[in-house]
Amino acid sequence: MMVIMTNEHSEEEMNAILRRLDEIGLKGHPIVGVERTVIAVVGSIYPELSDELETMDGVESTVRISTPYKLASRQTKPESTVVKVGGVEIGSGKTVMIAGPCAVESEEQILATARAVKEAGGHLMRGGAFKPRTSPYSFRGLGEEGLKLLALAREETGLAFATEVMSVREVEVVAKYADILQIGARNAQNFMLLEEVGRTGKPVLLKRGLASTIDDWLLASEYILNTGNPNVILCERGIRTFETATRNTLDINAIPLVKQLSHLPLIADPSHGTGKWSLVKPVGLASIVAGADGLIVEVHPSPDHALSDGAQSLNFQRFRELMEQMRVIGETVGRPLLPAATEPVRT
Numbered sequence: 001m002m003v004i005m006t007n008e009h010s011e012e013e014m015n016a017i018l019r020r021l022d023e024i025g026l027k028g029h030p031i032v033g034v035e036r037t038v039i040a041v042v043g044s045i046y047p048e049l050s051d052e053l054e055t056m057d058g059v060e061s062t063v064r065i066s067t068p069y070k071l072a073s074r075q076t077k078p079e080s081t082v083v084k085v086g087g088v089e090i091g092s093g094k095t096v097m098i099a100g101p102c103a104v105e106s107e108e109q110i111l112a113t114a115r116a117v118k119e120a121g122g123h124l125m126r127g128g129a130f131k132p133r134t135s136p137y138s139f140r141g142l143g144e145e146g147l148k149l150l151a152l153a154r155e156e157t158g159l160a161f162a163t164e165v166m167s168v169r170e171v172e173v174v175a176k177y178a179d180i181l182q183i184g185a186r187n188a189q190n191f192m193l194l195e196e197v198g199r200t201g202k203p204v205l206l207k208r209g210l211a212s213t214i215d216d217w218l219l220a221s222e223y224i225l226n227t228g229n230p231n232v233i234l235c236e237r238g239i240r241t242f243e244t245a246t247r248n249t250l251d252i253n254a255i256p257l258v259k260q261l262s263h264l265p266l267i268a269d270p271s272h273g274t275g276k277w278s279l280v281k282p283v284g285l286a287s288i289v290a291g292a293d294g295l296i297v298e299v300h301p302s303p304d305h306a307l308s309d310g311a312q313s314l315n316f317q318r319f320r321e322l323m324e325q326m327r328v329i330g331e332t333v334g335r336p337l338l339p340a341a342t343e344p345v346r347t
């Protein structure tokens with residue numbers, strides 16, 4: 001951190017700051033210039049320090065040099081993190097596809113979808129059993145029954161799965177079945193929940209909050225990493241903007257920027273990012289070009305009958321088309337699609 005002194009500061013004010021830094025275990029190095037005097041602060045700086053120093057006499061402002069998030073930062077760990085889920089590596093430089101319905105609705109629906117995802121070359125499944133719905137009267141998921149159906153689909157196809165955990169109360173049951181614990185956009189800053197999923201040690205898929213800045217999002221990941229769990233996968237799923245023509249605005253800027261700022265793997269969710277199935281392919285491909293390590297997309301056997309998010313769900317044919325184009329685009333940008341698991345689908 002740099003402390004920028006006012007032009008009129010006195011020697012005594014400067015010494016008071018150096019003493020204060022010393023008291024809290026930090027080291028201040030004054031740099032006296034012709035026009036300006038600044039103090040370079042070295043040590044483990046906490047977020048409130050700027051406010052504390054800015055209230056002191058003689059201080060004009062403070063500037064942070066390092067990021068507020070430590071464990072998630074590439075400054076701390078320059079090499080990219082690879083998260084392993086079953087035999088699938090996320091963040092390895094190969095493009096990974098996670099696909100499945102918004103919500104698990106029935107055995108038939110999840111098995112048919114899992115087979116279609118597998119046959120098209122998908123690597124992991126998704127499906128909600130505990131669903132965050134805007135209205136309490138909408139379909140809110142099958143709960144533990146949905147988790148059992150996902151486990152059945154995994155047994156049949158060999159595809160591991162991600163599913164959302166909405167509250168601290170459900171962490172134990174979701175962790176019993178799931179391979180990846182998903183934190184939804186609405187819970188992206190539920191700090192107690194972030195710590196609780198962190199403590200399971202399982203991979204965590206952390207969606208960006210509806211109105212989270214990139215700093216908010218990376219600080220949320222810090223709660224999970226700080227429990228000693230390094231297996232965090234970030235997910236850009238669009239943010240709320242003034243635009244109403246689409247459900248959310250997928251922040252394409254965030255993809256290369258977060259890859260620069262953090263070593264964590266990052267995937268994009270063009271289904272929630274757009275809200276329209278016809279935009280999923282172009283925005284998904286753009287996300288791969290922008291540097292995403294993979295996609296998570298909603299796929300349903302019959303989107304017009306889906307109990308949630310049908311409008312943004314791909315049918316099987318459209319999912320196959322997306323996979324074919326991802327294969328081409330992935331090769332072109334040097335992040336080819338991860339080879340599909342070789343064992344045949346058991347039917």
Ligand code: PEP
Nearest residue numbers: 102184185186207237272
């Ligand atoms: C979902 O993945 O189905 C979901 C609810 O996503 P989000 O939390 O990003 O809205």
Ligand code: MN
Nearest residue numbers: 102298308309
């Ligand atoms: Mn959904």
